[in-house]
Amino acid sequence: MFIPKIYKSEDEELMKEIISENAFALLISDKEKLSATHSMFLVNENEGNFYLETHLSKANFQAEVLKDGDEVLCDFLGANSYISSSWYDHKNVSTWNYEAVQIRGKVKLMNDDELYEHLRKLTFKYEKPQKCPMFVENMGDEYVRKEMKGAFGINIIPNEIHIVSKLSQNRDEKNTENIIQNLSETNDSGALKIAEKMMKYLKITKQNI
Known part of the structure; x- marks a missing residue:
């Protein structure tokens, strides 16, 4: 990146x-051929060591070829929005503000118990806010382990982490405020999120002057 x-x-x-907020992301690999799968990710930390968890269908080509030690790329796109050049007080080009993370790492295949725990945590995260949540514990161990037979779980141990936060840091205060105002007047959730983050950045910048 x-x-x-x-x-x-x-x-x-x-x-x-x-x-966490954009967990349905791309798992990219080039084992035998370039492949990409949208899959659900979880962040995990064990004794200060950060890594990612995800799973694929065993019918997926990546599940067939990926082995321990293979390298993959995980791509997460956060809040993002178009920035019109008409919002500046001078002639310039339009652009796109965004936040993203790319993690390159080594595959470590999950055993059955690790996959079970991964699915339990993933289900808990997304079922918790539901009116009548259906947790793994409610499904019964036998049923869950039967369904697990179609899943391929992997951990990704990072060796490169890239974080980008493009929030018009190259603009002066007046133009930054113009951008924030225009973003705030839309009904687009991405634009509103970027406006919020830009306001936070501008506030911190002013405090440090």
């Missing part, structure tokens, strides 16, 4: 936020 220095972030909490 190419990231201009001005937009590069080292904020691990931002990374976790982007992954």
Whole structure:
């Protein structure tokens, strides 16, 4: 991932936020052929070691070829929005503000117990806010383990982490405020999220002056 220095972030909490809020992301591999699968990811930390969890259908080509130690790329796109050049007080080009994370790492295949725990945590995350949540514990161990036979679970141990937060850091205060105002007047959730993050960035910048 190419990231201009001005937009590069080292904020691990931002990374976790982007992954957690945009967990349906791309798992990319080039084992035998270039392949990509949209799949659900979880962030995990074990004794300070950060890694990702996901699973695929065993019928998926990636599930057939990926082995321990193979390299994959995980791509997470966070909040993003078009930025019109008409919002500037001078002639310039339009652009796109966005936040994203790319993680390159090594595959470690899950055993059955790890896959069970992965599915339990994943189900809990998305069932918890439901009116009548159906947790793995409610399904019965026998049923869950039967369904698990069609799943291929992997952990991804990172060796490269790239975080980008492009929030018009190259614009002066007046133009930044113009962008925020225009984004805030839309009904687009991505635009509103970017506006919120830009306001936070602008506030921090003013405090540091």
